[in-house]
Amino acid sequence: MELSEIVVKEWAKGWSLDGWKKRWESVLCNAYETADNVVKDESLAPNSAGSTALVLIVSPCQIIAANCGDFRAILCRGAQAIPLTIDHKPDRAYEMEMITTNRGKILYWGCSRVEGILSVSMAIGDHNLKTWIVSTPEVTFTARTEEDVCLVLARDGLWDVLSNGEVAKLARTELRRRRKLGASSPADYVSRKIVKKALMANTEDNISIIVIDFNKYF
Template sequence: MHSHSETEELFSFEVSNYCANELHKMVAEEWDKGTDEDGWRKRWEVALCNAYGRADGAFKDKSLAPYSVGSTASIVILSPCHIIAANVGDSRVVLCRGKRAIPLTVDHKLEREDELARIRDKGGRIVQWGCLRVEGVLSMSRAIGDHGLKPWIISVPEVTFTPRTEDDEFLILASDGLWDVLSNDVAVRLAREEFRYQRRQPKKDDTSSHPPAINVAKELLKRAFTAYTCDNVSVVVVDLKLPRRRPHQKF
């Protein structure tokens, strides 16, 4: 999520909340419309791109939010064999595999030469205003919303497919409020330590106890604020060590 003034913060929350509540439904609808004619990867790419486009298109209606606000959006789809990640903006998805931190998305920042060239090719200006910004306003190159900066700011997600392994431990999905103050390696190390601590705790029979992943996310949130992050922070942790159904073996 991002905004350009405090008065627009509420509207920016509206965009991010809309994405949180509706984007996954759009992905499911777009998947159902597709076929495997061009392969399952292509079907997922089309479904995700169409869903992001629909969410972005909703904010052409100015009654929902001003054209000056928008949101990042990250999605992860888990199959028994693959991790599918999609992202626009500077939120990030990081996989812990063994002790290693593996980013599954690449931030849409203006430090990326490919993104910089795309914007300039369309006539957009890049202005140094504290950091590189499109038209002196936005410091990222893709987002949902921000219709005042079209066609330079696009909502097309980059999609990655990562085969799952037995060494995969967890995923961290977080906004730049976390990644601005914690590196991928540090965030994964802290999360692994918190997972070990949580799993050593005696199990409670009552329904009030949280799964370890929730407490790990809370710990990362706390660490971000302890490190004096200057941005809002959203964190989701997905435990990949939970039992999962195996695909049926075909002979």
């Protein structure tokens, strides 16, 4: 079952909590917990297998982001690059305290790693390290404005070599240019352009990317 399907099922349960933000936080946290429990079954995956996960819920008035790991999302608003997520790394103050309080070690092996193994401090799965990491997502809420241009979601292979500002500038420029040309899929073109730039910058990690053009969908 996909994480998006789990979120839909959790929402349908109709949590009776005060306020829509609290409801969304509960729905998303429960969905991630359900997904994490699914992969406890070693017939599906070894206990050393895991994944980062990012869910975005976008409406005409709000963007809700639930992030677990280092899959990052930015909002291109006017000339700004607004981060919607924070990378969960072992050397981030909160995560470092969580790990060391539970007598875990943060070792450097190319980058900071939990027990010298995992380069993120939050993940679905990775049950061999669950003493020190969690699957509970960090949930943020961002109100929409008329200046919103697009969203860019990508794995760390992109952000290792390109900054939020560089990606946002490239996305804005290329979207504007493709729209003027009347191109049918400007967001697809932009995603390929961004990946190409990351490859030219010699990224050493894999890249997954999604560009959402607000001009087309919202």
